[in-house]
Amino acid sequence: MMLREDLRDFVVGALALALMALVWLAGFLYAPVDANQGEVYRIIFLHVPSAFAAFASAFALLWFSVVGLRKRREQSLLWSRAICEVGLILTVLTLATGSIWGKPTWGTWWTWDARLTTTFMLALLFAGWLMLYSSMAPGPGRVRACAVLGILIAADVPVIYQSVNWWRTLHQPQSILRDGGSTMDPAILRTLLVGIVIQLVAGGVLAWIRGRNLALREEVERASFEQMRA
């Protein structure tokens, strides 16, 4: 039997997925073909929103890390873990879609470009956070260590964002948030901005569902432990 909360999660999740599908459709049907890149550029409607959502995950991790340090509660650690898992998926998705776009555009799947490298670092850091979490015994020590690492990870994000401006490499400079306005076609820009908002919401929904699952699992584990002790 489906619980009320499960039904709510299912509906919200399905809605987020439907909205994402709608953006991809708009990317194919509404946005025009790019004069230089042709059809291949359309992958940006998945790539750019994923990148923004991955960066947002790092900032959400920062928030829960600060809360974790102040309140010293395991609960914030569970949310941090959920955010880290979603952040890792989104970062890998960003790298994968970037790579798929890079092959026809740059002629290579991978290059040691500044933004590619720093985004890869972010994926490593999310993975490192999850490794640290699983390699420490539960308790206040783990809450503190993971919170400290969460803050350090967030400090890395401005570097990734600015990397294309600091290092003149293959990856094009910022084309959405730049001085003098965007260089994109208005239809492409509109679709992309809506896509970013929806991806942020979808990422939030995923983290919310995962966080609730983790909290539930912990509750079950605690209950079964107490039952065994009794």
Add this chain to the structure above:
Amino acid sequence: MAAMAASAWKQYLLLVTQGLRAELADRERLVSPALFAATMLVLFSFALGEVDASLKARIYIAETFLTAFFALQLSFSRLFEPDRQDRVFDLLRTYPVSHTAWYLAKYTLVMIVGVAVLVPTLLFGAFLHHTDKAPVFSWVVCGIALLALAGLAALGVLLSALTLKANSRQVLYPLLYFPLTTPVLLAATQASLIYLEAGKTTQPLQAWLGLLTGFDVIYFTLGILLFTELVDDA
């Protein structure tokens, strides 16, 4: 207030002395990173063979910085090991020791060990690559490397404390250390390369040095603030 500062200063000096004694008591801890660095430099030279004079500066910077980075990582990751073995770490957590003094003492220790590894690495690298046509050694590059060391050390102490109680710390330490130090390493290598290729101070060099100093300050500040959180016994 003045009494507290004096007490913190005294604690800092005592902790530095204790740390140095622990390092010197086990010479292997001090010598092994330097030997590791020498081995890596020789291996790099074997692998690359004779390189074109125009590439010498680039190769020198890549080789020496990478070698120093790995050697330092080896040394930083073991920073709290003597404290842990003698239960000094847990005792210090319960004593009314200033956490800032504790962090600064470890930071100083790491800087001393770091200089002992970094300077010979740069000199030995120059010995292997320096030619009259393509001079690679420069005291400015040494200065940039020391500036990088300041940032690496700040992060090294913090990560060493962070992974102290982790089960898989030997895997975890490099996994976290490498991506977090990327901004410092990139800024240091770029600045050094620009200086070696131009031979003088240029505007891009100043920009990279600004970024390097900025990250040193960020990591040092975060180090002091977050170390307290990590060792807090509450």
